[in-house]
Amino acid sequence: MKSYKQMSKEELLAEKAELEKRVEGFKAMNLSLNMTRGKPAPDQLDMSNTMYDTLSKDGFISEDGSDTRNYGVATGLSEVKKLFADVLKTSPENIYVGNGSSLNLMFDSIMRAMVFGEHDSPKPWSQVEGRKWLCPVPGYDRHFKVTEQCGFELIAVPLKEDGPDMDIVEELVKDPLVLGIWNVPCYTNPDGYVYSEEVCRRLASMKTAAPDFRIYWDNAYVVHHLYNEESKQGSLPDILSLCKEAGNPSRVYEFASTSKITFASAGISVIVANEENMKQAVKIMGIQTIGANKVNQLAHIRKLPNVEELKKHMSRHADILRPKFELTLDILEKEIAGTEAATWHKPLGGYFISVYTVPGTAKAVVAKCKELGVAFTPAGATYPYGIDPDDSNIRVAPSFPSLEDINKAVEVFAVCVKLSAVEKLLSV
Ligand SMILES: Cc1ncc(COP(=O)(O)O)c(C=O)c1O
Incomplete structure (x- = not known):
C-alpha cells in the first residue's frame, strides 16, 4: 500500500x-x-490447576523439615530461594520470598525508604524536598503511579531498543534530588525490548549525586520468552553483581513474581538485594509480618522444582x-x-x-x-x-x-x- x-x-x-x-x-x-x-x-491458568494437589498427597513439610502451615522461616523456603537464585543468576541468600504481588513488594520497598530511609540515606526520602524519579518511557503505568503517589516528580527518559537512553540518564543523576529509576530489563512493558549488557553496566557504574540512589529492576518477564529465546535471557547479566563490581553494591533492588507463570495475584514474588539492603528490609518487614504464605511457596516448588521444569x-x-x-x-x-x-x-x-x-x-x-x-x-x-x-x-x-x-x-x-x-x- x-x-x-x-x-x-x-x-x-x-x-x-x-x-x-x-x-x-x-x-x-x-x-x-x-x-x-x-x-x-x-x-x-489451567496449566497450574493441580499445583495444590501435592499438599494433601505429600504433606506440608518443606525440604529443610519446616512445617509450612506454621510460623517460621520468615524470608522464604530455601528451595524456593534456590529456584529464583538460579533463574535470576544470583545467590539464595540474596532472595526474600513474598506473597502474590511483586508490585506490592516494590511499593513497600519505596515506602520503607520514604519512612525510614535506606541504610545509606542521609535522611528518609519523605524528607527530601523536590525528590525525583526517572521513568523510562513508554513504561508500566503502575510503576509510575507508585512513585507519583510517594510525591516524586516523574522524569521521563526515552527508552531505546537496548534500554533507557543512558547519555540522558547519566546527566540526570548528577542531580542529588534524583533518587531512583524504574526498569523492566527483559521484555520492557510495553515495547518488549531487552536491555543490552552495556546499558546494564552503565546503570550499575554511573556516578550518582544521591548516595542512596536505587535502581528498581523489575524482572517481571525474565522467563517469558515467546520463542524460547535463551540467547536474549542469556545476554541479560545479573545486575547485583554488576553493581558490586562497579563499587555500588547497594544500588539495586530486583523483583520478580510468578504472576504470569502460575496464578496472577495468587503466586509468589521475590525481592533480590545485597546483604546491606536485605538486612535493612528484613529488619522492617520482620516487624510488619511474621512471614509470607509458605504453603503456597511449597505448592509452587513442587510444581516447578527446578529451572528445567520451569x-x-x-x-x-x-x-x-x-x-x-x-x-x-x-x-x-x-x-x-x-x-x-x-x-x-x-x-x-x-x-x-x-x-x-x-x-x-x-x-x-x-x-x-x-x-x-x-x-x-x-x-x-x-x-x-x-x-x-x-x-x-x-x-x-x-x-x-x-x-x-x-x-x-x-x-x-x-x-x-x-x-x-x-x-x-x-x-x-
Ligand atoms: C512490568 C510489570 N511488573 C509487575 C507487574 C505486576 O506483577 P505482580 O502481579 O507480581 O504484582 C506487571 C503486571 O502486568 C508488569 O507488567
Whole structure:
C-alpha cells in the first residue's frame, strides 16, 4: 500500500471514504471486545490447576523439615530461594520470598525508604524536598503511579531498543534530588525490548549525586520468552553483581513474581538485594509480618522444582501466547504496512505489542475503537502522569482474548489507526 504521506488529497479522500465504510460495517456488528488486559488467559491458568494437589498427597513439610502451615522461616523456603537464585543468576541468600504481588513488594520497598530511609540515606526520602524519579518511557503505568503517589516528580527518559537512553540518564543523576529509576530489563512493558549488557553496566557504574540512589529492576518477564529465546535471557547479566563490581553494591533492588507463570495475584514474588539492603528490609518487614504464605511457596516448588521444569512450563505458556501475538502482528502488517500510519516491532517475549500511531492521533484511535465496542489501553497510560507528549503510543495486549476476538479487535484497531492518520493529513 502507498504511504499516506505521498497520497494526493483526492486519494486521501477516497481512502477515508473506504475506511468509513468499514467503520459502518463494524458498527453493525455491535462488538464488545477488550484488548486492555495484560493478563494470562484461562487456558494458561489451567496449566497450574493441580499445583495444590501435592499438599494433601505429600504433606506440608518443606525440604529443610519446616512445617509450612506454621510460623517460621520468615524470608522464604530455601528451595524456593534456590529456584529464583538460579533463574535470576544470583545467590539464595540474596532472595526474600513474598506473597502474590511483586508490585506490592516494590511499593513497600519505596515506602520503607520514604519512612525510614535506606541504610545509606542521609535522611528518609519523605524528607527530601523536590525528590525525583526517572521513568523510562513508554513504561508500566503502575510503576509510575507508585512513585507519583510517594510525591516524586516523574522524569521521563526515552527508552531505546537496548534500554533507557543512558547519555540522558547519566546527566540526570548528577542531580542529588534524583533518587531512583524504574526498569523492566527483559521484555520492557510495553515495547518488549531487552536491555543490552552495556546499558546494564552503565546503570550499575554511573556516578550518582544521591548516595542512596536505587535502581528498581523489575524482572517481571525474565522467563517469558515467546520463542524460547535463551540467547536474549542469556545476554541479560545479573545486575547485583554488576553493581558490586562497579563499587555500588547497594544500588539495586530486583523483583520478580510468578504472576504470569502460575496464578496472577495468587503466586509468589521475590525481592533480590545485597546483604546491606536485605538486612535493612528484613529488619522492617520482620516487624510488619511474621512471614509470607509458605504453603503456597511449597505448592509452587513442587510444581516447578527446578529451572528445567520451569522452562518446560514457560514453553507451554509460549505455545498459547505465540499464535495470539503472531495473529496481531499479521493483521497490523496486512492492514497498515506501507501506509506509514503506524510503526511497531515484533517482541520476542513479554505480554505486549507497542504501536506508535501518527503523532497526535493515539487518543483519537482509542476513542474511535471504544465507540465501536473495542477497548484498548487509554492512550498516554504508558507515560508519567498519563501524558504522552506525542500522543502516539498505544499498548496492545493480546494475551487474554481468544484468537477469534483478536482477529476482529485488531482489524477494528488497524482501521481506526488508518482513519485517524488520514484525517490528520487532511486537516493540515
Ligand atoms: C512490568 C510489570 N511488573 C509487575 C507487574 C505486576 O506483577 P505482580 O502481579 O507480581 O504484582 C506487571 C503486571 O502486568 C508488569 O507488567
